[in-house]
Amino acid sequence: MEDTDFKITIIGLGLIGGSYALALKELKPSKIYGVDISEESLRLGEAMEVIDKGYTDPKEPLMESDLVIMCVYPKLVKEFIKDNMDYFKMNAVITDVTGIKSQFVEEVNGLLREDIDFVFAHPMAGREFSGLKYASKEIFKGANFIITPTDRNKEQNIKLIENMAIKMGFKNIEKVKPEIHDKIIGFTSQLPHVIAVSLVNSDNSGLDTGKFTGDSYRDLTRIARINTKLWSELFLGNKENLINEINEFQQNIAELKNAIENEDIETLNKILSRASKKREEMS
């Protein structure tokens, strides 16, 4: 990215795409283009100076771009790559923000031209709102960034994406196999969303719950304002891991319930102390 003629295209100018564009401006690429089906988002992106220019037809920006960042839903990534592979610049690098990897990586790799290098990544950042107007480069500050390298990747391109993440403000960059990513994300990201949704749906008090909450309920349910379409895709795309994690959680909550039901104070204290210690030690 020291190259003074380095051009970037962002596919999908929503919350994450817009936030990427804002964070990437600091790297001073010669141009940042945006591609979206919404003319409105593109014009807004230009007006906010988030992008240099917006396109509904990706052909032109793709032909010029050294780095392409896919910020659309998993299925759309595949469709887009399939439909537009011919237009990518020679030796272009692609990266993404997709929350599931194993099967997805395999399918996408099957669609790539020989010279194109796709470095799969997952920025662990977001907001409970969607759309370009909520875009902010602040969401990446101090966050985790996961790269899932594949055998196809050139070392220099993995480095490129790693440097990009550091310059965008991510605190920690981990490189793991796609399968490991999906297992751990099933636990750290998908299971919390499953829990938050189930907690909100358990509310049958008939009262105005918001008047009886402390920070705990608000914190635990913030992510229940969920993007239904995206998360359905993510859950089903990582079904096996997620079901395993839900099972493990169900077992843990059942044990705690039994201890309460039986007034088994010793077990209760053991369970609470274990969690408290574990949470305290978390980096």
Added chain:
Amino acid sequence: MEDTDFKITIIGLGLIGGSYALALKELKPSKIYGVDISEESLRLGEAMEVIDKGYTDPKEPLMESDLVIMCVYPKLVKEFIKDNMDYFKMNAVITDVTGIKSQFVEEVNGLLREDIDFVFAHPMAGREFSGLKYASKEIFKGANFIITPTDRNKEQNIKLIENMAIKMGFKNIEKVKPEIHDKIIGFTSQLPHVIAVSLVNSDNSGLDTGKFTGDSYRDLTRIARINTKLWSELFLGNKENLINEINEFQQNIAELKNAIENEDIETLNKILSRASKKREEMS
């Protein structure tokens, strides 16, 4: 509290007791005393000017105090009231910060002198740290405050506690029966703690989880840094309500799991949309 000789004693000078003292200073009582078994906390409270004077023996401050605020664990509230009833000033008002009410209220009411009015309350605020040094009046700003009036309470004393809460910065004051309090708190406060603990204890990845988390995991598990002794007491003191709420939650998570397992997209979308809408509407 317009009375210029209005004196307050706080029993238990930990995080909540200290925070109360700080917030109550704004009401300009003539004196705020602190009672604690720890000399160290009392001297720190005096040095920080959180209290005017600290005592390990409650006799002297109780005899002078118009308002006494019980900021210790539920069982200790009962013991303290029982042991020290004789020393309370004539017509003193007592309030508390206890997270469970029904049985507790009944038991405490059985220990009170005829002239003493105990207005039971529950400030929905806290921090994941304990101890006076973390005390801050900021924790009450914008928070919810619940009063559970009883037949014994004088209207003017309920008003006194209500005004106190407003001046301390609480945003919303609700008055409900003790049984209603315990049902709703089983859902909004105790269930989230049960969930957070169970989530942290489900971590069996063997990886450094903190490097693979987004805000969601951190938000959902913050309260897993739990005060074991306090929360064991609270869980068992509201056992029946809490078990009901856990059952309801278990049913909801099982439904969501089934929808994922069966790739039943229609049901999945319905569940996610319902939660999202419900959370959005929360005041």
